[in-house]
Amino acid sequence: MATPEEKLSFAAAPGSVRERLLAIREEVEKKIGTYESSKSLYEFRKVILDNRKGRIAELMQIIREVPKEDRPAVGKFINELKEWATVRFQETDERIRKQELLKKNAAEDIDVTLPAEETKFAALHPDTLVINELIDVFAGMGFEIYEGREIENDYYNFTALNTPKDHPARDMQDTFYLSEEFLLRTQTSAGQIHVMEAKKPPIKVLSPGKVFRSDDDATHSPMFTQMEGLVVDRGISVCDLQGMLDTFSEKIFGKGVKTRLRPSYFPFTEPSVEVDVSCFACGGKGCKLCKGTGWIEVLGAGIVNRHVLENCGIDPEEYSGFAFGMGVERIAMLKYGINNIKALFESDTRFASQFRD
Numbered sequence: 001m002a003t004p005e006e007k008l009s010f011a012a013a014p015g016s017v018r019e020r021l022l023a024i025r026e027e028v029e030k031k032i033g034t035y036e037s038s039k040s041l042y043e044f045r046k047v048i049l050d051n052r053k054g055r056i057a058e059l060m061q062i063i064r065e066v067p068k069e070d071r072p073a074v075g076k077f078i079n080e081l082k083e084w085a086t087v088r089f090q091e092t093d094e095r096i097r098k099q100e101l102l103k104k105n106a107a108e109d110i111d112v113t114l115p116a117e118e119t120k121f122a123a124l125h126p127d128t129l130v131i132n133e134l135i136d137v138f139a140g141m142g143f144e145i146y147e148g149r150e151i152e153n154d155y156y157n158f159t160a161l162n163t164p165k166d167h168p169a170r171d172m173q174d175t176f177y178l179s180e181e182f183l184l185r186t187q188t189s190a191g192q193i194h195v196m197e198a199k200k201p202p203i204k205v206l207s208p209g210k211v212f213r214s215d216d217d218a219t220h221s222p223m224f225t226q227m228e229g230l231v232v233d234r235g236i237s238v239c240d241l242q243g244m245l246d247t248f249s250e251k252i253f254g255k256g257v258k259t260r261l262r263p264s265y266f267p268f269t270e271p272s273v274e275v276d277v278s279c280f281a282c283g284g285k286g287c288k289l290c291k292g293t294g295w296i297e298v299l300g301a302g303i304v305n306r307h308v309l310e311n312c313g314i315d316p317e318e319y320s321g322f323a324f325g326m327g328v329e330r331i332a333m334l335k336y337g338i339n340n341i342k343a344l345f346e347s348d349t350r351f352a353s354q355f356r357d
């Protein structure tokens with residue numbers, strides 16, 4: 001294409017037109033290479049080529065100042081500049097768009113052969129798994145769920161449970177006192193009293209909840225979870241307790257697991273027992289888990305002490321009951337082979353994720 005200079009060789013063309021044509025051409029040449037985005041190039045294109053306000057359109061106005069006979073030549077030349085500029089802008093725009101596309105593709109580059117990132121799923125805490133399982137087993141036997149309160153007063157946690165202030169059994173549980181009267185419950189047994197005060201027999205409740213004791217080692221934590229059970233009705237005896245325990249043991253620890261009752265002491269049960277299950281790891285032959293004895297202690301239980309029934313306005317001549325209480329963490333540790341109770345409270349997701357069903 002002819003350059004504006006060559007075209008503007010005729011004498012009649014006023015110097016001002018020539019200057020302005022060259023100025024526009026020079027400006028386009030100088031700047032067009034500096035744009036990196038099609039958007040900014042488009043803005044520059046408007047400055048030069050806009051049909052009404054562009055620099056070339058403005059130039060068209062001055063055609064009137066040119067002598068009549070020179071007008072066609074000048075008009076033709078301006079048109080040529082316009083065409084030249086149009087092509088320059090188009091070429092540059094194409095080049096920039098291509099680069100933009102390459103950049104965009106590079107940014108979105110995905111390697112479909114890379115292994116997928118592992119999705120992390122939430123898992124239920126072992127305590128929750130055990131609680132759910134226990135609730136399942138006992139709900140099947142007709143137990144209702146009662147959730148007591150974590151802050152108790154002395155009466156519910158001790159006195160009503162046949163453990164008055166000077167009773168030596170209070171030393172069995174290192175209590176966190178909040179005041180003279182209030183404390184963090186040391187046992188879910190406190191819930192027994194609330195239940196028996198609110199409801200007349202027949203009673204069959206299961207009560208899970210957090211309890212607190214000033215105790216801290218590999219198998220004890222200052223906060224842990226208990227599962228309490230209470231049955232009160234006419235003619236309840238140790239046989240009912242034993243029968244229920246057998247069902248519970250087989251369902252929780254596996255078929256063929258047996259129970260054994262050993263005499264024990266709790267102020268609120270009489271007689272009181274410690275309940276062992278035959279070792280589900282070795283079948284009773286003796287192993288590391290059962291420390292060679294063939295038996296594993298899992299809970300405390302007993303026949304509800306008549307004083308406790310009386311404290312709740314239930315006539316011990318008419319009704320009797322049994323109660324049991326177990327440590328949920330202890331059951332979880334036994335079932336899942338966890339040897340330090342701390343693992344259950346550290347919230348390490350690598351630990352927790354192992355217990356997905």
Ligand code: PHE
Nearest residue numbers: 187189266300301323324325
């Ligand atoms: N509350 C007792 C404890 O924490 C367990 C228990 C509950 C024993 C019910 C007998 C009956 O050790």
